[in-house]
Amino acid sequence: MNILELHKENWLSLQARRPRLPHALLLIGQKGLGKYALAREFAASLLCENVAPDGHACGQCMACNWFAQGNHPDFRLLQPDALGEDVETEEGKKKPSQQITIDQIRNLDEFLGVGSHRGGLCIVLVNPAEAMNRNAANSILKILEEPPASILFLLVSSEPSRLLPTIRSRCQAAPISVPPTEVATRALVAAGISDAERWLALSGGSPRFAREMATSGQGAWLELLANRLAGGRGADPLGLAGELEKAVKDSKGRLQLKQVIEAVQKWLVDLTLVKNGLPTRYFLGQQPKITMLADMIPAVRLIHFYRTMNQRRQEAEQPLNARLFLEGVFLDYRALFSR
Structure with a gap:
């Protein structure tokens, strides 16, 4: 999936910033758009020593070779260990x-103090920026307040509201838009994804998220969830909670509780859209059933329940009893249909 073909306009916008780069750029957009891949392409083009007229890295110079091998002396990537390999300890592998x-952040001290090895920019890519804990965020804020010369921070975020306001205020925002549906669908089909329109809709238009969902075996639990939610008043909250808890456990980390809650939120968005005379956005194949269900629910209940689900989405990231948590969510959902 060619990220530059998906985001031609965004790429041109980034290239337009080259003559007067800020000390920090914040790439923001919904999950699965390919923001990280786009940030890497931009970093490669800035470090390239024989850049093409359209801003693309040449892929042939020494700098490009170093970057491709992951050892460019003027580039650092900050990301959670969970996005890399397991960490070996004396006891074996730890989570x-x-x-x-x-x-x-502290390990950047020498990198920031030495300056460029190639006489150009030094680039620090932070992905995702909202993954910084409080101490890390405060530490990087001090750097952004008095940034060293010739340093560019590229921060990537799907949830910029979770960043410190002071960090956001010291970055220039670079919004990454959702690619046109036709372009994203063609990219998914070219990548071998069947039923591309369905997956693209479920992902909210994010092609990389759609490909991840389609290739990671998420179809089974999503279909289970949709079929059970379509039961409305007749849904079995306890049974559904048990089935989804088992799916989360069996996935061995590939399916997280927060993804289940996000899917429920999408179902609620579709109910709200249909309630207001608009077509569904996410669950395209369930529109007739969603239309019937929406007629049974007072609009005010949908609003209150969606607010509750925003809180549940945060709770889903904390240690808890998954079974009881899901039972509470689906009991509340069934209550939407009470007379």
Whole structure:
């Protein structure tokens, strides 16, 4: 999937910033758009020593070779350990961190102090920026307040509201838009994804998220969830909670509780859209059933339940009893249809 073909306009916008780069760019957009891949392409083009007229890295120079091998002396990537390999300890493998820690920020001291090895920019790519814990965020804020010369921070975020306001205020925002549906669908079909329109809709228009969903075996639990939610008043909350808890456990980390909650939120969005005379956005194949269900629910209940689900989405990231948590969610859903 060619990220530059998906985001031609965004790429041109980034290239237009080259003559007067800020010390920090914040690439923001919904999950699965390919923001990280786009940020890497931009970093490669800035470090390239024989850049093409359209801004693309040549892929042939020494700098491009170093970058491709992951050892360019003027580039650093900060990301949670969970996005890389498991960390080996004396006891064996430990669970990798989901956060960017202050130690990772401190390890930048020498990199930031030495300056460029190639006489150009030094680039620090932070992905995802909202994964920084409080100490790491405060530490990087101090750097952004007095940034060293010739340093560019590229921060990537799907949830910029989780960043410190002071960090956001010290970055120039670079919004990454959703690619046109036709372009994204063609890219998915070219990548061998069947039923591309369905997956693209479920992902909210994010082609990389759609490909991830289609290739990671998520079809089974999503279909189960949709079929059970379509039962409305007749849904079995306890049975559905048990089935989804089992799916989360059996996935061995590929399916997380928050993804289940996000899917329920999408179902609620479709109910709200249909309630207001608009077509469904996510569950395209369920529109007739969603239309029937929407007629049974007072609009005010939908609004209150969606607000509750926003809170549940945050709770889903904390240690809890998954079974009881899901039972509470689906009991509340069934209550939408009470007379």
